[in-house]
Amino acid sequence: MTLVLNRIDDRLIHGQVVVGWGQPLDVRFIVLVDDTVAASEWEQELYRMGVPPEMEVRFHPTADAAGHLDAYRTEARAGILLTGDIATMHRLVVEAGVRDVNVGGIHHRAGRVQHLRYVFLTPAEQAALREIAAQGAVVTAQDVPAARAVPLEELLASREGA
Amino acid sequence: MSSESGAPSRIALVAGHADFAAGLVSAVEAITGHGDRLVPIQVRGLCGDDIQALLRQKLSESGARVIFTDLQAGSCTMAARRVLHDVPGSLLVAGANLPMLLDFVLSPIADPVAAATTAAERGRAAVTVHGGKP
Numbered sequence: 001m002t003l004v005l006n007r008i009d010d011r012l013i014h015g016q017v018v019v020g021w022g023q024p025l026d027v028r029f030i031v032l033v034d035d036t037v038a039a040s041e042w043e044q045e046l047y048r049m050g051v052p053p054e055m056e057v058r059f060h061p062t063a064d065a066a067g068h069l070d071a072y073r074t075e076a077r078a079g080i081l082l083t084g085d086i087a088t089m090h091r092l093v094v095e096a097g098v099r100d101v102n103v104g105g106i107h108h109r110a111g112r113v114q115h116l117r118y119v120f121l122t123p124a125e126q127a128a129l130r131e132i133a134a135q136g137a138v139v140t141a142q143d144v145p146a147a148r149a150v151p152l153e154e155l156l157a158s159r160e161g162a
Numbered sequence: 163m164s165s166e167s168g169a170p171s172r173i174a175l176v177a178g179h180a181d182f183a184a185g186l187v188s189a190v191e192a193i194t195g196h197g198d199r200l201v202p203i204q205v206r207g208l209c210g211d212d213i214q215a216l217l218r219q220k221l222s223e224s225g226a227r228v229i230f231t232d233l234q235a236g237s238c239t240m241a242a243r244r245v246l247h248d249v250p251g252s253l254l255v256a257g258a259n260l261p262m263l264l265d266f267v268l269s270p271i272a273d274p275v276a277a278a279t280t281a282a283e284r285g286r287a288a289v290t291v292h293g294g295k296p
Contacts, residue, residue: 010209011237015179018235046243050235107209117207 001078003031003069008089009104012037012082013047013057016104020144021080022055028077029056033065033092034084062088066095086128093137101132103141103155115158116150118143126156172274173224174266175217176258177203177242178232189260196267201226205238213241227251228278230258230266253278261288 038061112120140149176183183202191197231239246252262285269277
């Protein structure tokens with residue numbers, strides 16, 4: 001097995017990740033790349049308590065994550081790579097060769113436009129997703145496995161709540 | 163179970179995925195008539211920071227010190243843990259179910275944290291399995 005999902009989700013570890021994806025994919029570890037969480041033992045404990053005992057969570061700051069991904073890719077168990085924002089995943093695409101990106105949840109914030117029920121983007125974030133695709137990664141939006149994977153161009157063209 | 167203002171004194175927030183909270187609170191209201199002792203929180207479309215802000219607002223408005231959530235790994239639970247970290251004497255119960263909330267609203271215990279602690283045990287014990295054998 002390897003990293004079976006490379007996900008952008010501003011809620012980080014939550015029900016869709018642990019249960020929605022984690023159970024059907026038999027995920028045994030999550031690689032959480034987030035500078036704030038990596039710097040806080042309390043935050044790390046919070047996320048560890050949110051996963052079942054058989055699931056491990058490993059934390060990395062953005063700066064050192066790329067150097068660890070090859071090792072995670074050779075793990076016998078299935079894992080999820082998780083970032084809380086597009087910029088962090090963009091860096092991993094460039095520095096560590098991530099080749100498929102799941103936009104799982106980017107929620108409402110001032111300046112963002114709603115594209116899907118669970119995806120809101122600023123113009124800069126739209127451009128960043130296009131840049132990820134230009135690096136050769138396949139970008140789709142899909143909150144849970146049972147949902148349809150929405151291709152990037154369809155995602156960017158979509159408008160909900162207008 | 164009312165304060166001098168007439169409002170119920172033992173209040174809790176209920177938060178979870180989709181319409182989980184509204185569904186449970188409506189069931190509590192239908193069974194007991196005390197749905198007003200629970201404040202349903204719906205977080206669809208909100209980021210983690212906004213969920214925390216909403217919980218803080220509802221805690222402040224209601225005076226609640228107890229939050230019931232649906233799933234241990236859920237975003238409401240994560241947000242509630244962060245929010246209640248700064249509230250001394252508060253309680254978070256993850257994995258809430260209907261028997262638990264019924265016990266909470268009907269509890270003779272005035273203190274909401276003590277009532278919720280007892281209700282959590284009752285809710286856990288209320289899960290039963292029947293049949294399954296050929």
